Amino acid sequence: MSNQLKLDSFICFAVYTASHAFNRVYKPLLDELGLTYPQYLAMVSLWEEDGQTVGGLGEKLFLESSTLTPLLKRLETAGYIRRERSRQDERVVVLRLTEEGKRLKERAETVPGCIIDASGRGADQLARLQAEIVALREALNKSTS
Amino acid sequence: MSNQLKLDSFICFAVYTASHAFNRVYKPLLDELGLTYPQYLAMVSLWEEDGQTVGGLGEKLFLESSTLTPLLKRLETAGYIRRERSRQDERVVVLRLTEEGKRLKERAETVPGCIIDASGRGADQLARLQAEIVALREALNKSTS
DNA sequence: CGATAATTAATCGTGTGCGATATAAATCTC
DNA sequence: GAGATTTATATCGCACACGATTAATTATCG
Numbered sequence: 172m173s174n175q176l177k178l179d180s181f182i183c184f185a186v187y188t189a190s191h192a193f194n195r196v197y198k199p200l201l202d203e204l205g206l207t208y209p210q211y212l213a214m215v216s217l218w219e220e221d222g223q224t225v226g227g228l229g230e231k232l233f234l235e236s237s238t239l240t241p242l243l244k245r246l247e248t249a250g251y252i253r254r255e256r257s258r259q260d261e262r263v264v265v266l267r268l269t270e271e272g273k274r275l276k277e278r279a280e281t282v283p284g285c286i287i288d289a290s291g292r293g294a295d296q297l298a299r300l301q302a303e304i305v306a307l308r309e310a311l312n313k314s315t316s
Numbered sequence: 317m318s319n320q321l322k323l324d325s326f327i328c329f330a331v332y333t334a335s336h337a338f339n340r341v342y343k344p345l346l347d348e349l350g351l352t353y354p355q356y357l358a359m360v361s362l363w364e365e366d367g368q369t370v371g372g373l374g375e376k377l378f379l380e381s382s383t384l385t386p387l388l389k390r391l392e393t394a395g396y397i398r399r400e401r402s403r404q405d406e407r408v409v410v411l412r413l414t415e416e417g418k419r420l421k422e423r424a425e426t427v428p429g430c431i432i433d434a435s436g437r438g439a440d441q442l443a444r445l446q447a448e449i450v451a452l453r454e455a456l457n458k459s460t461s
Numbered sequence: 462c463g464a465t466a467a468t469t470a471a472t473c474g475t476g477t478g479c480g481a482t483a484t485a486a487a488t489c490t491c
Numbered sequence: 492g493a494g495a496t497t498t499a500t501a502t503c504g505c506a507c508a509c510g511a512t513t514a515a516t517t518a519t520c521g
Contacts, residue, residue, distance in 0.1 A: 178360050178376065182446040183338040183431060187357075188378045189449050190335040191478080192456035193328040198479090209507065212332075215323050226469060231323065233333045236470050238508050245506080262469040262516045286328060289459035290452060300448055301327040304334050307435060307445065311337035314434035336508080343509090354477065371499060381500050383478050390476080407486050407499040 186304075196289045200282050204275060210246055211279070213239070217252065217268055218276045224257070225264045233312075251275060331449075341434045345427050349420060355391055356424070358384070362397065362413055363421045369402070370409045378457075396420060 178184055197208050206214065209232075216231050217223060223231075229239050243266065246252045251272035257263040290297060323329055342353050351359065354377075361376050362368060368376075374384050388411065391397045396417035402408040435442060 178357065178364065180443070180446070181360075181428070181431075182435070182442050182449070183335075183342070184357060185446045185449040185453065186331055186335045186338060187353075189453040189456070190328075190331045191378055192453045192460075193331060194478090195460050196456050197328070207506065208332075212323065212329060215326075219323060224469085225471095233336055234507095235509060237472075237510080240471055242507075260469085260517070264470065283326070286326075289456055290327070291455035291459070292452070297327050298325070300452065301325070301330045303445055304327070304330040304449070305324075307437070308330065308334040308337045310436035311334070311341050311434055314436070315337075315340045339508090352476065369499085370501095379477095380479060382480080382502075385501055387477075405487070405499085409500065 182307075193286070196286060197282075200285055204278055204282075205249060209234075209238075209242055211282075213242065213246065214251065214272065214275065214279070217266060217272070218279075221266075221268050223266050225254075225266065228266065246272075327452075338431070341431060342427075345430055349423060349427075350394060354379075354383075354387055356427075358387065358391065359396065359417065359420065359424070362411060362417070363424075366411075366413050368411050370399075370411065373411065391417075 194208050197211070201208060201211050204211070212232055213228060216228055225236055225239055225243065228234075229236060232239075243252065243254055247254050250269055253267045253269060254264050255267065257265050287294065287297065292300075339353050342356070346353060346356050349356070357377055358373060361373055370381055370384055370388065373379075374381060377384070388397065388399055392399050395414055398412045398414060399409050400412065402410050432439065432442065437445075
């Protein structure tokens with residue numbers, strides 16, 4: 172018997188579909204800001220810490236340069252960031268928010284609340300679940316490293 | 317203060333990165349089967365129930381026909397499934413496992429165990445977490461419907 | 462100091478994902 | 492039963508996501 176091979180019992184499938192479900196909730200909110208979800212994550216990270224490098228941002232978002240470079244070029248075209256080579260180390264590209272990019276933060280302040288509402292859960296329960304999922308992610312990342 | 321806008325506190329970000337982490341664990345296992353992760357999900361669903369329609373599979377996997385059609389064509393090219401129009405309703409495309417597609421199931425039996433190992437958690441804890449994530453997904457899906 | 466190695470982004474090819482639209486078949490309506 | 496509507500899948504354009512490779516720069520080591 173292969174009672175292992177049941178889709179609905181796969182935690183990976185739950186995570187995979189939950190990720191898509193989040194995307195669908197975010198979509199209309201981020202459309203107003205002119206951002207996709209991964210672009211929004213990059214902006215959130217830069218609002219936390221301006222002047223990050225491509226590699227540094229990639230470590231935080233768990234994304235490769237092959238994903239980030241085109242995404243960041245789109246954010247630059249949109250006028251939200253600038254990409255400039257570091258003078259100390261010409262290999263490194265530093266990401267800096269433009270004034271418009273900084274202003275966008277104000278308009279984005281309402282987004283997290285909408286997501287929490289859509290989840291239909293209290294902040295404490297969400298925080299607990301979030302911590303469990305992060306712990307799971309760390310275990311998975313450790314197993315592949 | 318915008319303590320809301322902190323990446324590491326976002327449950328969506330935890331889910332998003334956990335989904336990628338699962339993918340990285342699956343990659344080497346599925347490479348041996350010649351499947352991508354979404355292709356694997358489609359095959360698992362067809363191993364559970366052969367003869368599903370494109371629409372039916374899309375409902376189970378929460379995917380649109382615009383995603384599934386090319387994916388299913390690749391599975392057909394790989395020789396794992398056949399896509400045939402229903403004779404009762406010519407709009408419907410029925411998906412049937414080939415003999416090779418059925419045989420693949422045996423080779424896939426070991427995959428779930430590897431994932432559970434990589435998660436570093438007991439089956440009961442995983443099942444509980446899985447149920448919570450599914451409940452979260454349902455709440456999110458309800459909010460957008 | 463100069464060859465070699467390591468590091469950082471960028472590029473390329475493949476495969477998702479989805480919204481908008483198209484196409485074709487079935488169903489509904491008058 | 493002809494025309495309008497609905498349904499099921501396919502197509503197209505755009506944006507990820509990643510592995511493999513490349514190019515440019517910096518670090519290292521003999």
